[in-house]
Amino acid sequence: MSLNVENATVIYPGTDGRPPTEALQQINMTLDDGDFVVSIGASGCGKSTLLNLIAGFLAPTEGQIILDGSAVEGPGADRSVVFQKHALLPWLNVLENIEFGLMLQGHTKEARNTVAGRFIKLLGLSGFENSPVYALSGGMQQRVGIARALTCDPKLLLMDEPLGALDALTREKAQELILQLWHDTGKSVFFITHSVEEALFMGTRLIVMSPRPGRITHEFDLPFSRKFLDGTSARSVKASPEFIEIREEVLAIIFADEEAV
Amino acid sequence: MSNTSNENEQKIQSASNSLLSKLTRERPTLPGETYGVPGSGNTVLLSLTTIAILLFFWWLITAMGWVKPLFVPSPQSIVVKFLNIWRDGFTGSALWVHILISAGRVFSAFLLACAIGIPLGLAMGMSPLIRGIFDPPIEFYRPIPPLAYLPLMIIWFGIGETSKVLLIFLSVFAPVALGARAGVRSAAIEQIHAAYSFGATRWQVLRHVILPSAMPEILTAMRIGIGFGWTTLVAAEMVAATKGIGYMVLTASQFLQTSVVIMGIVVIAGIAYLFDLLMRMIERKVVPWKGKM
Ligand SMILES: Nc1ncnc2c1ncn2[C@@H]1O[C@H](COP(=O)(O)OP(=O)(O)OP(=O)(O)O)[C@@H](O)[C@H]1O
Numbered sequence: 001m002s003l004n005v006e007n008a009t010v011i012y013p014g015t016d017g018r019p020p021t022e023a024l025q026q027i028n029m030t031l032d033d034g035d036f037v038v039s040i041g042a043s044g045c046g047k048s049t050l051l052n053l054i055a056g057f058l059a060p061t062e063g064q065i066i067l068d069g070s071a072v073e074g075p076g077a078d079r080s081v082v083f084q085k086h087a088l089l090p091w092l093n094v095l096e097n098i099e100f101g102l103m104l105q106g107h108t109k110e111a112r113n114t115v116a117g118r119f120i121k122l123l124g125l126s127g128f129e130n131s132p133v134y135a136l137s138g139g140m141q142q143r144v145g146i147a148r149a150l151t152c153d154p155k156l157l158l159m160d161e162p163l164g165a166l167d168a169l170t171r172e173k174a175q176e177l178i179l180q181l182w183h184d185t186g187k188s189v190f191f192i193t194h195s196v197e198e199a200l201f202m203g204t205r206l207i208v209m210s211p212r213p214g215r216i217t218h219e220f221d222l223p224f225s226r227k228f229l230d231g232t233s234a235r236s237v238k239a240s241p242e243f244i245e246i247r248e249e250v251l252a253i254i255f256a257d258e259e260a261v
Numbered sequence: 262m263s264n265t266s267n268e269n270e271q272k273i274q275s276a277s278n279s280l281l282s283k284l285t286r287e288r289p290t291l292p293g294e295t296y297g298v299p300g301s302g303n304t305v306l307l308s309l310t311t312i313a314i315l316l317f318f319w320w321l322i323t324a325m326g327w328v329k330p331l332f333v334p335s336p337q338s339i340v341v342k343f344l345n346i347w348r349d350g351f352t353g354s355a356l357w358v359h360i361l362i363s364a365g366r367v368f369s370a371f372l373l374a375c376a377i378g379i380p381l382g383l384a385m386g387m388s389p390l391i392r393g394i395f396d397p398p399i400e401f402y403r404p405i406p407p408l409a410y411l412p413l414m415i416i417w418f419g420i421g422e423t424s425k426v427l428l429i430f431l432s433v434f435a436p437v438a439l440g441a442r443a444g445v446r447s448a449a450i451e452q453i454h455a456a457y458s459f460g461a462t463r464w465q466v467l468r469h470v471i472l473p474s475a476m477p478e479i480l481t482a483m484r485i486g487i488g489f490g491w492t493t494l495v496a497a498e499m500v501a502a503t504k505g506i507g508y509m510v511l512t513a514s515q516f517l518q519t520s521v522v523i524m525g526i527v528v529i530a531g532i533a534y535l536f537d538l539l540m541r542m543i544e545r546k547v548v549p550w551k552g553k554m
Pocket residue numbers: 012013021022023042043044045046047048049050214
């Protein structure tokens with residue numbers, strides 16, 4: 001799997017007399033097999049727009065998105081999306097929600113059950129297969145969303161603030177879970193977050209974006225997720241001096257952007 | 262003596278207090294309910310009280326002779342009339358025949374309107390082409406009272422069943438189609454995107470996301486639609502009908518049999534209400550998730 005975003009520019013047309021918004025300007029980015037790229041930046045800097053480009057929901061005004069040698073033209077099963085919220089289907093129970101993608105792709109009931117069963121176990125949802133999704137806690141709903149995205153064995157997982165709505169404790173647990181899944185399945189991930197700590201902890205690479213027009217201003221290679229997967233505990237990774245140093249650096253960049261607005 | 266009356270007063274006061282506070286205070290909900298949902302809460306007691314009070318005033322003004330029975334017959338006389346007609350029939354047909362005929366007209370029109378209106382409404386919501394074509398005619402005829410185009414129906418389709426059912430059909434069709442059309446917008450964009458990102462086709466998105474999420478609005482539209490159907494019944498049975506509740510009401514009014522008129526109205530209301538209860542039950546069964554996500 002290799003993804004190339006080449007000189008992508010997105011301009012939303014202005015409506016009702018407002019000027020057009022240049023949401024992304026000349027974005028260049030690559031994402032290779034096994035990469036965990038995290039995007040962070042002030043609100044409105046175009047992170048979701050970039051994710052929508054990669055997912056194929058949105059076409060760039062200029063430039064192109066190349067996935068494995070061919071241009072992205074619309075959404076596809078090789079890229080699964082985990083949304084922040086509102087994406088589960090309340091008329092289906094937990095199992096049916098997780099099987100949703102497989103069902104759309106026409107897999108048999110047995111095949112669906114085998115795959116879904118694996119991810120139900122992996123994400124700690126055993127015993128809730130028949131629960132209605134609206135009766136689950138926010139953290140569990142998010143895990144259902146992640147399980148659903150994983151069932152179709154996508155090459156690339158796209159996550160738009162998947163943990164934004166969770167409490168601190170559930171959030172840390174979910175971070176570890178996603179890292180473990182990423183490690184075990186070898187997927188590539190594009191991940192959006194507002195939390196600098198989360199960004200640094202999870203990613204192998206961080207892209208810092210800046211608004212009006214949206215562009216990538218800084219990039220960092222990150223070692224911390226590897227350290228966690230090698231056995232260092234999450235808290236001690238996050239409390240290490242190198243972590244704190246780079247955290248402050250990134251925070252300073254983002255705050256400067258916020259003030260410039 | 263004064264002691265007990267005092268106590269009684271207190272009891273009454275505390276009872277009325279608790280009723281009042283029950284109705285006005287915001288309490289935490291029981292587990293399984295959602296706090297602060299606007300308008301939640303049980304209204305059976307209040308509704309029954311209202312009905313009882315209305316009946317009482319009705320009875321009062323007739324029993325005191327404040328209005329002539331020709332204008333407002335007493336509640337008892339309505340019941341007696343009902344029993345009489347139930348036993349002897351009206352203009353040669355048993356009451357249940359009238360009821361069955363009318364219900365048949367309304368429900369066949371309703372089913373037809375749902376069978377055509379729901380798919381068409383969904384199609385209008387999904388496709389600008391179909392919306393562009395069907396929006397003007399539906400919006401044009403929707404506000405016209407059925408009585409106004411009744412003569413046309415009769416000129417075009419005669420005085421048989423066709424024009425009657427068609428008139429009711431038209432009054433049900435517009436609200437059902439427009440409800441289904443609006444329901445298309447119910448799905449969250451994330452739900453639709455999720456389906457597409459699994460490689461779903463447009464048809465699959467319609468079938469597995471748009472349609473289920475539109476169900477609450479469709480069911481509501483069906484409830485509203487059949488209400489319009491009952492409203493149109495009397496108009497539909499105005500011409501050349503020899504059976505039906507609407508016919509019964511109209512004929513009785515010509516002979517100033519006010520009690521039959523009111524009895525017919527109550528029967529129509531009763532059937533409509535029972536059907537609405539049924540629809541609400543179906544709603545709870547089909548869309549238990551309504552408003553929960
Ligand atoms: N559909 C749209 N039409 C017009 N402008 C839009 C549209 N979607 C986004 N924008 C604008 O594009 C810019 C980038 O939006 P985007 O949603 O990508 O930001 P974001 O980085 O995801 O923000 P947040 O962190 O708040 O989610 C914003 O200024 C926004 O107002």
